[in-house]
Each structure stands twice: as C-alpha cells, then as structure tokens.
Amino acid sequence: xxxxxxxxxxxxxxxxxxxxxxxxxxxxxxxxxxxxxxxxxxxxxxxxxxxxxxxxxxxxxxxxxxxxxxxxxxxxxxxxxxxxxxxxxxxxxxxxxxxxxxxxxxxxxxxxxxxxxxxxxxxxxxxxxxxxxxxxxxxxxxxxxxxxxxxxxxxxxxxxxxxxxxxxxxxxxxxxxxxxxxxxxxxxxxxxxxxxxxxxxxxxxxxxxxxxxxxxxxx
Amino acid sequence: xxxxxxxxxxxxxxxxxxxxxxxxxxxxxxxxxxxxxxxxxxxxxxxxxxxxxxxxxxxxxxxxxxxxxxxxxxxxxxxxxxxxxxxxxxxxxxxxxxxxxxxxxxxxxxxxxxxxxxxxxxxxxxxxxxxxxxxxxxxxxxxxxxxxxxxxxxxxxxxxxxxxxxxxxxxxxxxxxxxxxxxxxxxxxxxxxxxxxxxxxxxxxxxxxxxxxxxxxxxxxxxxxxxxxxxxxxxxxxxxxxxxxxxxxxxxxxxxxxxxxxxxxxxxxxxxxxxxxxxxxxxxxxx
Ligand code: SF4
Numbered sequence: 262x263x264x265x266x267x268x269x270x271x272x273x274x275x276x277x278x279x280x281x282x283x284x285x286x287x288x289x290x291x292x293x294x295x296x297x298x299x300x301x302x303x304x305x306x307x308x309x310x311x312x313x314x315x316x317x318x319x320x321x322x323x324x325x326x327x328x329x330x331x332x333x334x335x336x337x338x339x340x341x342x343x344x345x346x347x348x349x350x351x352x353x354x355x356x357x358x359x360x361x362x363x364x365x366x367x368x369x370x371x372x373x374x375x376x377x378x379x380x381x382x383x384x385x386x387x388x389x390x391x392x393x394x395x396x397x398x399x400x401x402x403x404x405x406x407x408x409x410x411x412x413x414x415x416x417x418x419x420x421x422x423x424x425x426x427x428x429x430x431x432x433x434x435x436x437x438x439x440x441x442x443x444x445x446x447x448x449x450x451x452x453x454x455x456x457x458x459x460x461x462x463x464x465x466x467x468x469x470x471x472x473x474x475x476x477x478x479x480x
Numbered sequence: 481x482x483x484x485x486x487x488x489x490x491x492x493x494x495x496x497x498x499x500x501x502x503x504x505x506x507x508x509x510x511x512x513x514x515x516x517x518x519x520x521x522x523x524x525x526x527x528x529x530x531x532x533x534x535x536x537x538x539x540x541x542x543x544x545x546x547x548x549x550x551x552x553x554x555x556x557x558x559x560x561x562x563x564x565x566x567x568x569x570x571x572x573x574x575x576x577x578x579x580x581x582x583x584x585x586x587x588x589x590x591x592x593x594x595x596x597x598x599x600x601x602x603x604x605x606x607x608x609x610x611x612x613x614x615x616x617x618x619x620x621x622x623x624x625x626x627x628x629x630x631x632x633x634x635x636x637x638x639x640x641x642x643x644x645x646x647x648x649x650x651x652x653x654x655x656x657x658x659x660x661x662x663x664x665x666x667x668x669x670x671x672x673x674x675x676x677x678x679x680x681x682x683x684x685x686x687x688x689x690x691x692x693x694x695x696x697x698x699x700x701x702x703x704x705x706x707x708x709x710x711x712x713x714x715x716x717x718x719x720x721x722x723x724x725x726x727x728x729x730x731x732x733x734x735x736x737x738x739x740x741x742x743x744x745x746x747x748x749x750x751x752x753x754x755x756x757x758x759x760x761x762x763x764x765x766x767x
Contacts, residue, residue: 267481272589273587274582274587275696277595281595385643
C-alpha cells in the first residue's frame with residue numbers, strides 16, 4: 262500500500278472491489294492475451310454474481326477486456342463500445358470451489374484464434390489476484406511484469422527461465438512453482454522488477470518441454 | 481507510511497517541518513518518485529475531485545434506481561436561502577451528496593479513502609477553497625495531510641467497510657478531511673492530529689449496512705455527516721479543544737470496535753438498514 266492507495270485511485274464508481282477491481286481483472290486478462298479479444302465468456306462467482314449488476318461489475322469486466330483503465334469514462338457504456346469494436350461477450354454463473362467471494366472465470370478468444378482461460382478475484386480496495394491460467398494455479402497481483410511458463414514437469418526448466426532472465430538483466434521479485442502431479446504439467450509464475458524483452462519470451466516459447474508462455478507486460 | 485500520528489507530530493516538531501512535507505517525503509521514498517512527481521500526482525487527484533463535482537449530472541439514476549438527483553434538491557434549497565445550515569454548510573452537503581450520487585451512477589470519482597466515502601474530502605476541501613480562496617497548491621498540501629492521516633489509520637486499523645464497518649470508511653474519511661481542514665486554518669501537526677481524533681471519535685461504531693449490498697443506501701447521505709463532522713472537529717481543534725484520548729488510541733479503539741463487529745454489519749448487506757423490512761424488500765425486487 263502506498264499514498265495513492267489512501268487517496269485514489271481516480272475511478273469510475275460505485276465500488277472499488279466490484280467495479281474498479283473488475284476493470285483491472287479484465288484489463289490484465291487482455292494484457293495476458295496480448296492481442297485483441299473477439300470473444301469472451303464471463304462466468305461470475307459469489308458476490309460478483311449476487312451484487313454484480315448493481316455495481317456495474319458486468320460492464321466493468323467488459324471495459325477491462327477492451328483495454329480500458331479504472332478511470333475511463335466509457336466504462337458505463339462499455340457494452341456499446343464492445344459492439345463497435347467487435348468483441349462479443351456472454352455472461353453466466355459458476356460456483357468456484359474455495360474461491361474468494363469476488364471471483365470470475367473468463368474464457369477468451371483472440372483475433373488470431375488464441376485461447377486463454379483466466380480465474381481472478383478482486384480482493385479489496387481495487388487490488389486483484391489472478392488465481393489460475395489455463396486451469397493451472399498462478400497467484401499474482403498484476404502489479405509487476407509477470408512471466409507465466411507452462412512446461413512439462415522435468416528437470417532444468419527453472420534454470421532455463423532464471424538464466425534467461427539474468428542474461429537479460431531482469432531481476433526476479435517473486436517466483437512460484439506449481440504442478441498438477443509429478444512428471445505432469447507444471448507452471449512457473451515469475452514476477453519481475455523489469456520488463457522481460459520480447460526475444461527472451463520468444464526463446465522460451467521454443468525451448469523444449471515448454472508448453473506455453475504467457476506474459477503480462479505493464480509497458 | 482507512518483505507524484502513528486504521535487510519530488508524525490514528534491518528527492514535525494523535531495525537524496521543524498510541516499506535517500504535509502513529511503508525508504510528501506515519505507511518498508517520494510516509498511514510490512521512488514521525485515518531489516515534483518509526488519506533488520503533481522496529488523494535485524492531479526485534487527483537480528480530478530473538482531472536475532468530478534463539476535461533472536455531476538442531476539438527471540442520472542443509479543442502476544437500482546435508489547439514488548440520483550438529491551444533490552440538485554439541496555442546491556435548489558440552498559439557493560432559495562432557507563436552509564438551517566446556511567449557505568456554506570449547504571454547499572458542503574450539496575457537494576457530498578452529489579459526489580456520492582456520481583459514484584453510484586458510474587461516474588468518475590476519487591476514492592478517498594474508498595469509493596463509498598468519496599464525497600467527504602471534496603465536500604470539505606472544495607468548499608473551503610471556494611470560501612477562503614486557497615490556491616490549488618495549498619489544497620494539494622492539505623491532500624498530503626489527509627493522506628498522512630489515512631496512512632496511519634490503514635497501518636493501525638483499516639479503511640474498508642468489509643473489515644471494520646462504516647466507521648472505517650466514512651469515519652476515516654472524516655478524520656482525514658478534519659486534519660486537512662485544520663491545516664488550512666493554520667493548524668500545526670498537533671492541531672491536525674487532534675482534529676482527526678475528534679472527527680473519528682464521533683463516528684466510532686458506525687456499521688456498514690448497505691441495502692442490497694450496493695454502495696447507495698445509506699452511503700450517499702452518510703457522506704454529509706462525514707464532511708460536516710470534519711468541519712466541526714477542525715473548528716473544535718482550532719479553538720483549542722483537545723482530545724482526552726490521544727489520537728493514536730482513538731484509531732486503536734476504532735480497530736477494536738471493528739473487530740468486535742459482527743459480519744452482518746461489515747458490508748455483507750445482511751444487517752442493520754439492509755435487514756429492515758424495506759431493505760429486504762428492495763433486495764428482493766432487485767433479484
Ligand atoms: S455503509 Fe458500507 S459501503 Fe456504504 S459507505 Fe459505509 S462502509 Fe461504505
């Protein structure tokens with residue numbers, strides 16, 4: 262928390278968790294896609310489902326998927342903007358086990374056909390947490406440039422990623438590892454102090470055993 | 481951010497430095513920004529508050545239809561000149577309600593400290609500027625004062641209704657605005673801390689009980705008591721009245737009350753006004 266969390270942000274109301282947080286979730290999902298989103302299936306959980314309409318959570322999520330920030334005057338009319346910009350969306354409900362009350366699951370398709378599944382929650386004061394990417398655990402806040410690497414669970418991948426980052430002079434802020442079972446699918450979530458250069462990401466994408474690389478750039 | 485108002489006051493006295501200046505230096509260090517960047521970012525938030533007030537739309541209704549148009553009613557009454565509270569407090573009420581309504585109607589506001597309590601700081605600050613003719617830079621200094629107080633409350637207690645009830649939102653906003661108002665009246669760090677304590681004391685125990693879980697009822701109108709209470713607290717502090725309970729202990733009391741509060745009074749929309757027959761009916765009609 263810093264001073265601009267005490268006074269601020271400048272945001273479209275009415276709720277920092279249900280509106281501003283929802284915009285941020287959409288916006289971070291759009292950044293993770295790194296291309297224009299053409300289709301979005303949005304499933305609301307818990308309090309997002311119960312009081313989301315009255316708080317504009319639905320319009321806020323769509324606004325974020327269009328790349329709007331929390332203080333964008335067009336959030337209120339984001340459904341109309343989505344129509345103009347060719348984003349088709351639908352809403353539904355979901356019961357996510359053990360999830361934070363303000364959570365949402367997004368199924369996204371990009372203009373190139375790229376697919377992405379994201380589960381995220383709005384955890385208070387407009388701050389968010391991305392909980393899952395493509396069905397695998399990934400806990401990060403979106404406050405740092407974040408590299409998410411899905412790979413086969415086999416020796417050497419962590420070293421590959423960390424040596425690439427050190428080679429590019431990127432300092433690691435936090436690093437987490439998860440896997441669905443020994444020798445199965447694993448995921449590395451690396452929050453960085455600097456942006457990871459494009460060629461580093463390309464290189465990783467072609468490394469053996471790497472299934473998918475998703476990158477959240479804040480630039 | 482500072483962990484206590486006492487620490488802020490002592491440091492201000494030792495270094496012979498204004499309280500707002502300490503908060504600015506702390507922000508520079510925390511966010512790694514220059515003096516100018518810190519000042520401009522804060523000034524921008526103040527100007528955004530002003531803009532939000534100007535952008536009020538009297539015809540707008542919130543999604544639920546519960547909120548909208550009341551700010552204009554106060555404006556009309558104020559212009560007619562018959563308010564008990566007079567023109568100045570009339571203006572304060574008007575700004576507070578308008579901002580709360582703009583928030584509920586999905587317009588841009590500045591969370592201060594939260595979206596639900598976004599009307600308190602502008603109601604106090606914009607009207608003091610209009611009334612007394614302070615420059616935007618002076619108002620920005622007052623914003624730093626308010627942020628410093630809010631930072632201490634965030635460190636010692638909480639700023640969210642979900643954590644500590646409405647005392648944590650409207651109560652904290654009122655304490656922040658009171659300190660800012662005392663600063664604008666020429667108050668030193670001690671007076672600022674006293675004003676904040678007097679304001680918070682008067683709102684201790686306030687429950688967070690929004691009808692249908694929406695930031696509308698009672699939130700919009702609670703911004704009025706938050707701002708008026710901030711002004712009376714600043715006046716009391718400047719008149720030389722002290723808080724018998726030291727400011728930091730008042731904040732700690734807010735925390736202990738918040739911890740004791742049942743969940744139904746912490747933004748769940750299941751207790752207090754939300755659980756009245758009318759509150760329940762409104763919720764059912766929304767589903
Ligand atoms: S009642 Fe609750 S939601 Fe409304 S302003 Fe107070 S703390 Fe915020």
